[in-house]
Amino acid sequence: APGQDEDALRARIAAALTTARARTRTLTECVDDPDLTAQHSPLMSPLVWDLAHIGNQEELWLLRTVGGHEPIFPSEINSLYDAFEHPRAERPRLPLLPPGEARGYNHEVRGRVMDLIEKTPLHGSGLLDAGFAFGMVAQHEQQHDETMLITHQLRTGPAVLTAPSPPAAPADAATLPREVLVPGGPFTMGTSTEPWALDNERPAHSVQVDAFHIDTTPVTNGAYLEFIADGGYDDPRWWTGPGWEHRQRTGLFAPLYWSREGGQWLRRHFGVTEPVPAAEPVLHVSWYEADAYARWAGRRLPTEAEWEKAARHDPATGRSRRYPWGDEDPGPEHANLGQRHLRPAPAGSYPAGASPLGVRQLIGDVWEWTGSDFLAYPGFAAWPYPEYSEVFYGGDYKVLRGGAFAVDQVACRGTFRNWDHPVRRQIFSGFRTARSQDGR
Numbered sequence: 001a002p003g004q005d006e007d008a009l010r011a012r013i014a015a016a017l018t019t020a021r022a023r024t025r026t027l028t029e030c031v032d033d034p035d036l037t038a039q040h041s042p043l044m045s046p047l048v049w050d051l052a053h054i055g056n057q058e059e060l061w062l063l064r065t066v067g068g069h070e071p072i073f074p075s076e077i078n079s080l081y082d083a084f085e086h087p088r089a090e091r092p093r094l095p096l097l098p099p100g101e102a103r104g105y106n107h108e109v110r111g112r113v114m115d116l117i118e119k120t121p122l123h124g125s126g127l128l129d130a131g132f133a134f135g136m137v138a139q140h141e142q143q144h145d146e147t148m149l150i151t152h153q154l155r156t157g158p159a160v161l162t163a164p165s166p167p168a169a170p171a172d173a174a175t176l177p178r179e180v181l182v183p184g185g186p187f188t189m190g191t192s193t194e195p196w197a198l199d200n201e202r203p204a205h206s207v208q209v210d211a212f213h214i215d216t217t218p219v220t221n222g223a224y225l226e227f228i229a230d231g232g233y234d235d236p237r238w239w240t241g242p243g244w245e246h247r248q249r250t251g252l253f254a255p256l257y258w259s260r261e262g263g264q265w266l267r268r269h270f271g272v273t274e275p276v277p278a279a280e281p282v283l284h285v286s287w288y289e290a291d292a293y294a295r296w297a298g299r300r301l302p303t304e305a306e307w308e309k310a311a312r313h314d315p316a317t318g319r320s321r322r323y324p325w326g327d328e329d330p331g332p333e334h335a336n337l338g339q340r341h342l343r344p345a346p347a348g349s350y351p352a353g354a355s356p357l358g359v360r361q362l363i364g365d366v367w368e369w370t371g372s373d374f375l376a377y378p379g380f381a382a383w384p385y386p387e388y389s390e391v392f393y394g395g396d397y398k399v400l401r402g403g404a405f406a407v408d409q410v411a412c413r414g415t416f417r418n419w420d421h422p423v424r425r426q427i428f429s430g431f432r433t434a435r436s437q438d439g440r
Protein backbone atom coordinates (compact mmCIF):
# COMPACT_ATOMS: atom_id res chain seq x y z
CA ALA A 1 0.00 0.00 0.00
CA PRO A 2 1.25 3.53 -0.75
CA GLY A 3 0.92 4.64 2.91
CA GLN A 4 3.10 1.75 4.04
CA ASP A 5 5.67 2.43 1.33
CA GLU A 6 5.87 6.01 2.50
CA ASP A 7 6.38 4.93 6.12
CA ALA A 8 9.19 2.62 5.00
CA LEU A 9 10.75 5.48 3.06
CA ARG A 10 10.53 7.75 6.11
CA ALA A 11 12.30 5.10 8.17
CA ARG A 12 14.98 4.72 5.51
CA ILE A 13 15.58 8.49 5.40
CA ALA A 14 15.80 8.76 9.20
CA ALA A 15 18.21 5.82 9.33
CA ALA A 16 20.46 7.29 6.60
CA LEU A 17 20.62 10.65 8.40
CA THR A 18 21.26 9.01 11.77
CA THR A 19 24.04 6.79 10.35
CA ALA A 20 25.71 9.85 8.84
CA ARG A 21 25.50 11.79 12.10
CA ALA A 22 27.02 8.95 14.12
CA ARG A 23 29.98 8.97 11.73
CA THR A 24 30.30 12.75 11.89
CA ARG A 25 30.51 12.48 15.66
CA THR A 26 33.13 9.73 15.49
CA LEU A 27 35.27 11.98 13.30
CA THR A 28 34.85 15.16 15.37
CA GLU A 29 34.70 13.91 18.97
CA CYS A 30 38.03 12.06 18.94
CA VAL A 31 40.05 15.30 18.92
CA ASP A 32 39.97 18.40 21.14
CA ASP A 33 38.71 21.87 20.19
CA PRO A 34 42.09 23.34 19.14
CA ASP A 35 42.53 20.34 16.86
CA LEU A 36 39.09 20.90 15.31
CA THR A 37 39.84 24.53 14.52
CA ALA A 38 43.44 23.93 13.33
CA GLN A 39 44.24 23.54 9.68
CA HIS A 40 46.07 20.26 9.30
CA SER A 41 46.87 20.86 5.64
CA PRO A 42 46.34 23.81 3.28
CA LEU A 43 44.60 21.25 1.04
CA MET A 44 41.79 20.85 3.56
CA SER A 45 39.39 22.87 5.70
CA PRO A 46 39.61 22.84 9.48
CA LEU A 47 37.34 19.99 10.67
CA VAL A 48 35.06 22.53 12.32
CA TRP A 49 34.29 24.06 8.90
CA ASP A 50 33.09 20.71 7.50
CA LEU A 51 31.11 20.17 10.69
CA ALA A 52 29.02 23.35 10.41
CA HIS A 53 28.90 23.16 6.58
CA ILE A 54 27.09 19.82 7.04
CA GLY A 55 24.46 21.46 9.23
CA ASN A 56 24.25 24.54 7.02
CA GLN A 57 23.53 22.54 3.84
CA GLU A 58 20.93 20.56 5.78
CA GLU A 59 19.30 23.79 6.95
CA LEU A 60 19.35 25.31 3.45
CA TRP A 61 17.96 22.29 1.56
CA LEU A 62 15.64 20.71 4.08
CA LEU A 63 14.47 23.39 6.51
CA ARG A 64 14.48 26.44 4.28
CA THR A 65 13.83 25.04 0.79
CA VAL A 66 11.63 22.01 1.57
CA GLY A 67 10.14 23.15 4.89
CA GLY A 68 9.92 26.92 4.25
CA HIS A 69 11.48 27.70 7.65
CA GLU A 70 13.05 31.05 8.58
CA PRO A 71 16.87 31.06 9.05
CA ILE A 72 18.09 29.75 12.41
CA PHE A 73 20.68 32.52 12.80
CA PRO A 74 19.51 36.13 12.54
CA SER A 75 22.74 37.07 10.74
CA GLU A 76 23.66 35.23 7.61
CA ILE A 77 26.15 32.44 8.19
CA ASN A 78 25.59 30.89 4.78
CA SER A 79 28.42 32.73 3.08
CA LEU A 80 30.93 31.40 5.66
CA TYR A 81 29.99 27.86 4.70
CA ASP A 82 29.67 28.40 0.97
CA ALA A 83 32.41 26.25 -0.57
CA PHE A 84 32.63 28.52 -3.62
CA GLU A 85 33.08 31.80 -1.74
CA HIS A 86 36.09 30.79 0.34
CA PRO A 87 38.90 28.48 -0.82
CA ARG A 88 39.91 25.83 1.70
CA ALA A 89 43.24 27.49 2.55
CA GLU A 90 41.41 30.64 3.74
CA ARG A 91 38.76 28.98 5.87
CA PRO A 92 40.74 28.99 9.17
CA ARG A 93 40.70 32.82 9.13
CA LEU A 94 36.91 33.10 8.78
CA PRO A 95 34.77 33.92 11.86
CA LEU A 96 33.54 30.30 11.96
CA LEU A 97 31.21 28.96 14.64
CA PRO A 98 33.40 27.53 17.42
CA PRO A 99 33.08 23.74 17.93
CA GLY A 100 30.44 23.89 20.67
CA GLU A 101 28.25 26.25 18.65
CA ALA A 102 28.69 24.22 15.49
CA ARG A 103 27.52 21.10 17.35
CA GLY A 104 24.58 22.98 18.84
CA TYR A 105 23.61 24.32 15.41
CA ASN A 106 23.75 20.85 13.81
CA HIS A 107 21.71 19.43 16.67
CA GLU A 108 19.05 22.12 16.30
CA VAL A 109 18.81 21.60 12.54
CA ARG A 110 18.59 17.83 12.87
CA GLY A 111 15.83 18.00 15.49
CA ARG A 112 13.69 20.10 13.16
CA VAL A 113 14.51 17.85 10.18
CA MET A 114 13.28 14.79 12.08
CA ASP A 115 9.92 16.55 12.54
CA LEU A 116 9.89 17.61 8.91
CA ILE A 117 10.33 14.01 7.70
CA GLU A 118 7.06 13.10 9.43
CA LYS A 119 5.12 16.05 7.98
CA THR A 120 6.38 16.07 4.39
CA PRO A 121 4.78 14.14 1.55
CA LEU A 122 7.50 12.10 -0.13
CA HIS A 123 6.07 11.71 -3.59
CA GLY A 124 5.27 13.86 -6.57
CA SER A 125 7.94 15.37 -8.75
CA GLY A 126 11.03 17.40 -7.97
CA LEU A 127 12.89 17.59 -4.69
CA LEU A 128 10.41 15.50 -2.72
CA ASP A 129 10.07 12.64 -5.19
CA ALA A 130 11.10 9.47 -3.33
CA GLY A 131 12.51 11.75 -0.62
CA PHE A 132 15.32 12.89 -2.95
CA ALA A 133 16.25 16.04 -0.99
CA PHE A 134 16.64 14.01 2.19
CA GLY A 135 18.72 11.40 0.39
CA MET A 136 20.87 14.12 -1.15
CA VAL A 137 21.52 15.63 2.31
CA ALA A 138 22.43 12.23 3.79
CA GLN A 139 24.87 11.70 0.90
CA HIS A 140 26.27 15.18 1.41
CA GLU A 141 27.01 14.55 5.09
CA GLN A 142 28.69 11.24 4.23
CA GLN A 143 30.78 12.93 1.52
CA HIS A 144 32.03 15.47 4.05
CA ASP A 145 32.68 12.64 6.52
CA GLU A 146 34.96 11.19 3.85
CA THR A 147 36.56 14.64 3.45
CA MET A 148 37.13 14.76 7.22
CA LEU A 149 38.67 11.28 7.09
CA ILE A 150 41.09 12.60 4.46
CA THR A 151 41.97 15.41 6.90
CA HIS A 152 42.55 12.82 9.63
CA GLN A 153 44.90 10.95 7.30
CA LEU A 154 46.87 14.17 6.63
CA ARG A 155 46.98 15.07 10.32
CA THR A 156 50.21 14.17 12.11
CA GLY A 157 50.46 12.86 15.68
CA PRO A 158 49.34 9.67 17.38
CA ALA A 159 46.35 7.67 16.08
CA VAL A 160 42.93 8.85 17.22
CA LEU A 161 40.77 6.61 15.01
CA THR A 162 40.76 2.83 15.17
CA ALA A 163 38.75 0.08 13.50
CA PRO A 164 39.06 -3.68 13.12
CA SER A 165 41.05 -4.94 10.14
CA PRO A 166 39.11 -6.32 7.18
CA PRO A 167 38.83 -10.11 7.00
CA ALA A 168 41.75 -12.04 5.46
CA ALA A 169 41.55 -12.72 1.73
CA PRO A 170 39.67 -15.87 0.70
CA ALA A 171 41.67 -18.98 -0.25
CA ASP A 172 41.16 -18.47 -4.00
CA ALA A 173 42.62 -14.92 -3.97
CA ALA A 174 46.06 -16.26 -4.91
CA THR A 175 44.80 -18.24 -7.92
CA LEU A 176 42.38 -15.76 -9.50
CA PRO A 177 42.88 -15.08 -13.21
CA ARG A 178 44.79 -11.82 -13.64
CA GLU A 179 42.12 -10.35 -15.93
CA VAL A 180 38.60 -10.92 -17.20
CA LEU A 181 37.31 -10.49 -20.77
CA VAL A 182 34.24 -8.27 -21.03
CA PRO A 183 32.50 -8.94 -24.36
CA GLY A 184 31.88 -6.09 -26.80
CA GLY A 185 28.45 -4.59 -27.48
CA PRO A 186 26.10 -1.99 -26.07
CA PHE A 187 25.20 -1.62 -22.41
CA THR A 188 23.09 0.81 -20.42
CA MET A 189 25.24 3.40 -18.61
CA GLY A 190 23.88 5.75 -15.96
CA THR A 191 20.39 5.67 -14.50
CA SER A 192 16.96 7.24 -14.83
CA THR A 193 15.37 5.15 -12.07
CA GLU A 194 17.70 5.10 -9.05
CA PRO A 195 15.77 7.39 -6.67
CA TRP A 196 18.71 9.08 -4.92
CA ALA A 197 21.10 9.15 -7.89
CA LEU A 198 22.66 12.59 -8.34
CA ASP A 199 22.32 14.64 -11.51
CA ASN A 200 25.64 13.57 -13.09
CA GLU A 201 24.58 9.87 -13.03
CA ARG A 202 21.55 10.65 -15.21
CA PRO A 203 20.02 9.81 -17.61
CA ALA A 204 20.38 6.13 -18.53
CA HIS A 205 21.76 5.86 -22.07
CA SER A 206 23.10 3.13 -24.32
CA VAL A 207 26.87 3.04 -24.91
CA GLN A 208 28.76 0.83 -27.35
CA VAL A 209 31.85 -0.66 -25.67
CA ASP A 210 34.29 -2.84 -27.61
CA ALA A 211 35.59 -6.04 -26.03
CA PHE A 212 38.27 -5.40 -23.40
CA HIS A 213 40.13 -7.12 -20.60
CA ILE A 214 40.06 -5.68 -17.08
CA ASP A 215 42.05 -6.63 -13.98
CA THR A 216 40.18 -9.02 -11.67
CA THR A 217 41.26 -6.93 -8.66
CA PRO A 218 42.68 -3.48 -8.01
CA VAL A 219 46.47 -3.11 -8.44
CA THR A 220 48.22 -4.07 -5.19
CA ASN A 221 51.03 -2.39 -3.30
CA GLY A 222 53.16 -5.43 -4.14
CA ALA A 223 52.63 -4.91 -7.88
CA TYR A 224 53.16 -1.17 -7.53
CA LEU A 225 56.46 -1.79 -5.73
CA GLU A 226 57.68 -3.60 -8.87
CA PHE A 227 56.97 -0.46 -10.89
CA ILE A 228 59.00 1.56 -8.38
CA ALA A 229 61.82 -0.99 -8.29
CA ASP A 230 61.94 -1.03 -12.08
CA GLY A 231 62.61 2.71 -12.09
CA GLY A 232 59.09 3.64 -13.16
CA TYR A 233 59.29 7.04 -11.49
CA ASP A 234 62.47 7.87 -13.40
CA ASP A 235 61.41 6.84 -16.88
CA PRO A 236 59.54 9.49 -18.90
CA ARG A 237 58.40 6.82 -21.37
CA TRP A 238 55.60 5.81 -18.99
CA TRP A 239 54.32 9.30 -18.19
CA THR A 240 52.17 11.76 -20.09
CA GLY A 241 53.79 15.16 -20.75
CA PRO A 242 51.92 16.93 -17.94
CA GLY A 243 52.41 13.88 -15.71
CA TRP A 244 56.18 13.89 -16.19
CA GLU A 245 56.32 17.64 -15.65
CA HIS A 246 54.40 17.19 -12.39
CA ARG A 247 56.60 14.25 -11.35
CA GLN A 248 59.75 16.35 -11.93
CA ARG A 249 58.50 19.51 -10.26
CA THR A 250 57.14 17.83 -7.11
CA GLY A 251 59.75 15.07 -6.79
CA LEU A 252 57.24 12.20 -6.69
CA PHE A 253 58.90 8.85 -5.89
CA ALA A 254 56.14 6.70 -4.35
CA PRO A 255 52.49 6.98 -3.21
CA LEU A 256 51.67 9.68 -0.65
CA TYR A 257 52.69 8.79 2.92
CA TRP A 258 55.36 6.26 1.82
CA SER A 259 58.98 6.39 2.98
CA ARG A 260 61.92 4.06 2.58
CA GLU A 261 63.96 3.14 5.60
CA GLY A 262 66.82 0.65 5.64
CA GLY A 263 65.68 -0.99 2.42
CA GLN A 264 62.09 -1.35 3.63
CA TRP A 265 59.07 0.61 2.39
CA LEU A 266 56.94 2.05 5.19
CA ARG A 267 53.84 4.18 5.13
CA ARG A 268 52.08 6.42 7.63
CA HIS A 269 48.48 5.33 7.93
CA PHE A 270 46.10 7.15 10.32
CA GLY A 271 48.85 7.96 12.79
CA VAL A 272 50.63 4.57 12.63
CA THR A 273 53.78 3.86 10.61
CA GLU A 274 53.66 0.34 9.18
CA PRO A 275 55.39 -1.76 6.52
CA VAL A 276 53.60 -1.27 3.21
CA PRO A 277 51.07 -4.16 3.07
CA ALA A 278 51.87 -5.95 -0.19
CA ALA A 279 48.48 -7.65 -0.64
CA GLU A 280 46.34 -4.51 -0.24
CA PRO A 281 45.26 -2.34 -3.15
CA VAL A 282 47.60 0.62 -3.63
CA LEU A 283 46.20 3.79 -2.02
CA HIS A 284 46.93 7.52 -2.31
CA VAL A 285 48.17 7.65 -5.89
CA SER A 286 47.47 10.45 -8.35
CA TRP A 287 45.94 9.88 -11.78
CA TYR A 288 49.38 10.62 -13.26
CA GLU A 289 50.95 7.80 -11.24
CA ALA A 290 48.12 5.35 -12.02
CA ASP A 291 48.37 6.17 -15.71
CA ALA A 292 52.19 5.75 -15.70
CA TYR A 293 51.95 2.40 -13.91
CA ALA A 294 49.42 1.16 -16.47
CA ARG A 295 51.66 2.15 -19.39
CA TRP A 296 54.67 0.49 -17.72
CA ALA A 297 52.56 -2.67 -17.43
CA GLY A 298 51.75 -2.51 -21.16
CA ARG A 299 48.18 -1.60 -20.36
CA ARG A 300 45.99 1.46 -19.76
CA LEU A 301 43.36 2.71 -17.32
CA PRO A 302 39.82 1.57 -18.17
CA THR A 303 37.55 4.21 -19.62
CA GLU A 304 34.66 5.23 -17.41
CA ALA A 305 32.24 3.33 -19.67
CA GLU A 306 34.41 0.20 -19.51
CA TRP A 307 34.54 0.42 -15.73
CA GLU A 308 30.77 0.74 -15.47
CA LYS A 309 30.16 -2.06 -17.96
CA ALA A 310 32.48 -4.35 -15.95
CA ALA A 311 30.59 -3.40 -12.80
CA ARG A 312 26.96 -3.50 -14.01
CA HIS A 313 26.52 -5.45 -17.24
CA ASP A 314 24.92 -8.86 -16.88
CA PRO A 315 25.83 -10.78 -20.06
CA ALA A 316 23.07 -13.35 -19.41
CA THR A 317 20.22 -10.81 -19.55
CA GLY A 318 21.83 -7.75 -21.14
CA ARG A 319 20.56 -5.71 -18.18
CA SER A 320 22.62 -3.26 -16.12
CA ARG A 321 22.57 -4.07 -12.41
CA ARG A 322 22.63 -1.55 -9.54
CA TYR A 323 25.77 -3.23 -8.17
CA PRO A 324 28.15 -5.93 -9.47
CA TRP A 325 26.41 -8.62 -7.37
CA GLY A 326 22.86 -7.65 -8.29
CA ASP A 327 20.24 -5.14 -7.21
CA GLU A 328 20.39 -5.63 -3.43
CA ASP A 329 21.89 -2.91 -1.26
CA PRO A 330 25.48 -3.59 -0.15
CA GLY A 331 26.01 -5.82 2.87
CA PRO A 332 29.27 -6.46 4.73
CA GLU A 333 29.76 -9.62 2.64
CA HIS A 334 29.68 -7.64 -0.62
CA ALA A 335 32.03 -4.73 -0.15
CA ASN A 336 34.32 -2.79 2.18
CA LEU A 337 32.32 0.42 2.68
CA GLY A 338 31.23 2.79 5.44
CA GLN A 339 34.49 3.20 7.39
CA ARG A 340 33.84 -0.18 9.04
CA HIS A 341 37.55 -0.70 8.42
CA LEU A 342 40.20 1.98 8.10
CA ARG A 343 41.94 0.33 5.17
CA PRO A 344 41.20 -1.56 1.96
CA ALA A 345 40.88 -5.34 2.17
CA PRO A 346 43.51 -7.56 0.48
CA ALA A 347 43.11 -7.98 -3.28
CA GLY A 348 40.73 -10.84 -4.08
CA SER A 349 38.45 -10.23 -1.09
CA TYR A 350 34.64 -10.17 -1.18
CA PRO A 351 33.86 -13.02 -3.61
CA ALA A 352 30.14 -12.46 -2.83
CA GLY A 353 30.51 -8.96 -4.27
CA ALA A 354 31.99 -10.09 -7.61
CA SER A 355 30.43 -9.11 -10.95
CA PRO A 356 28.79 -11.77 -13.16
CA LEU A 357 32.10 -12.10 -15.02
CA GLY A 358 34.04 -12.48 -11.78
CA VAL A 359 35.58 -9.01 -11.34
CA ARG A 360 36.13 -8.33 -7.63
CA GLN A 361 36.17 -5.25 -5.38
CA LEU A 362 34.71 -2.87 -7.95
CA ILE A 363 32.66 -1.39 -5.11
CA GLY A 364 34.44 -0.28 -1.94
CA ASP A 365 38.09 -0.62 -0.84
CA VAL A 366 39.68 2.11 -3.01
CA TRP A 367 38.34 4.72 -5.44
CA GLU A 368 39.48 3.68 -8.91
CA TRP A 369 40.87 6.21 -11.34
CA THR A 370 39.50 5.83 -14.87
CA GLY A 371 41.07 7.20 -18.04
CA SER A 372 38.09 9.50 -18.64
CA ASP A 373 37.49 13.21 -18.14
CA PHE A 374 34.46 14.23 -16.05
CA LEU A 375 31.86 15.18 -18.67
CA ALA A 376 28.06 15.38 -18.88
CA TYR A 377 26.11 12.38 -20.15
CA PRO A 378 23.93 12.99 -23.21
CA GLY A 379 20.65 14.45 -21.93
CA PHE A 380 22.19 15.73 -18.67
CA ALA A 381 20.25 18.42 -16.79
CA ALA A 382 21.79 20.19 -13.78
CA TRP A 383 19.61 19.39 -10.76
CA PRO A 384 18.93 20.63 -8.18
CA TYR A 385 21.97 22.96 -8.32
CA PRO A 386 24.69 23.45 -10.96
CA GLU A 387 27.46 23.68 -8.35
CA TYR A 388 27.19 19.97 -7.57
CA SER A 389 28.38 18.70 -10.98
CA GLU A 390 27.92 21.01 -13.91
CA VAL A 391 30.55 23.58 -12.96
CA PHE A 392 33.18 20.80 -12.85
CA TYR A 393 32.58 19.46 -16.35
CA GLY A 394 34.99 20.27 -19.15
CA GLY A 395 38.18 18.22 -18.81
CA ASP A 396 40.04 19.56 -15.75
CA TYR A 397 38.95 16.54 -13.71
CA LYS A 398 39.34 12.77 -14.12
CA VAL A 399 36.59 10.36 -13.07
CA LEU A 400 36.99 7.93 -10.18
CA ARG A 401 34.57 5.03 -9.65
CA GLY A 402 33.42 2.47 -7.12
CA GLY A 403 33.86 4.14 -3.74
CA ALA A 404 36.33 3.22 -1.02
CA PHE A 405 36.39 1.94 2.57
CA ALA A 406 35.82 5.61 3.45
CA VAL A 407 32.53 5.83 1.50
CA ASP A 408 29.13 5.04 2.93
CA GLN A 409 26.72 2.95 0.88
CA VAL A 410 24.23 5.82 0.65
CA ALA A 411 26.81 7.60 -1.53
CA CYS A 412 27.92 4.55 -3.53
CA ARG A 413 26.30 2.82 -6.51
CA GLY A 414 27.35 1.20 -9.75
CA THR A 415 26.45 4.52 -11.39
CA PHE A 416 28.05 6.87 -8.82
CA ARG A 417 30.65 9.25 -10.29
CA ASN A 418 33.43 10.99 -8.37
CA TRP A 419 36.03 13.30 -9.90
CA ASP A 420 39.23 15.09 -8.98
CA HIS A 421 42.29 16.79 -10.44
CA PRO A 422 44.86 14.36 -11.91
CA VAL A 423 47.50 15.50 -9.35
CA ARG A 424 45.30 14.71 -6.37
CA ARG A 425 46.36 11.90 -4.05
CA GLN A 426 45.29 12.64 -0.50
CA ILE A 427 41.96 11.10 -1.56
CA PHE A 428 41.46 7.34 -1.08
CA SER A 429 42.49 6.60 -4.64
CA GLY A 430 43.80 3.45 -6.29
CA PHE A 431 43.14 1.89 -9.69
CA ARG A 432 42.98 -1.23 -11.83
CA THR A 433 44.21 -1.58 -15.41
CA ALA A 434 42.64 -2.72 -18.68
CA ARG A 435 43.54 -3.44 -22.29
CA SER A 436 41.56 -3.67 -25.50
CA GLN A 437 40.92 -7.20 -26.72
CA ASP A 438 43.51 -6.69 -29.46
CA GLY A 439 46.27 -4.53 -28.13
CA ARG A 440 46.59 -1.81 -25.47
Ligand code: AVJ
Nearest residue numbers: 140143144147388417418419
Ligand atom coordinates in the same frame (compact mmCIF):
# COMPACT_ATOMS: atom_id res chain seq x y z
C1 AVJ B 1 31.67 14.78 -5.44
C2 AVJ B 1 33.30 14.40 -3.76
C3 AVJ B 1 33.81 15.84 -5.60
O1 AVJ B 1 33.52 16.73 -1.90
O2 AVJ B 1 33.98 18.13 -3.49
C4 AVJ B 1 30.37 17.96 -1.21
C5 AVJ B 1 31.00 16.32 -3.10
N1 AVJ B 1 29.79 18.54 -3.19
N2 AVJ B 1 29.75 19.12 -1.12
C6 AVJ B 1 33.31 17.20 -3.02
C7 AVJ B 1 30.40 17.57 -2.50
C8 AVJ B 1 29.40 19.51 -2.34
C9 AVJ B 1 32.23 16.61 -3.91
N3 AVJ B 1 32.74 15.42 -4.66
Ligand code: FE
Nearest residue numbers: 053083140144
Ligand atom coordinates in the same frame (compact mmCIF):
# COMPACT_ATOMS: atom_id res chain seq x y z
FE1 FE C 1 29.58 20.33 0.63
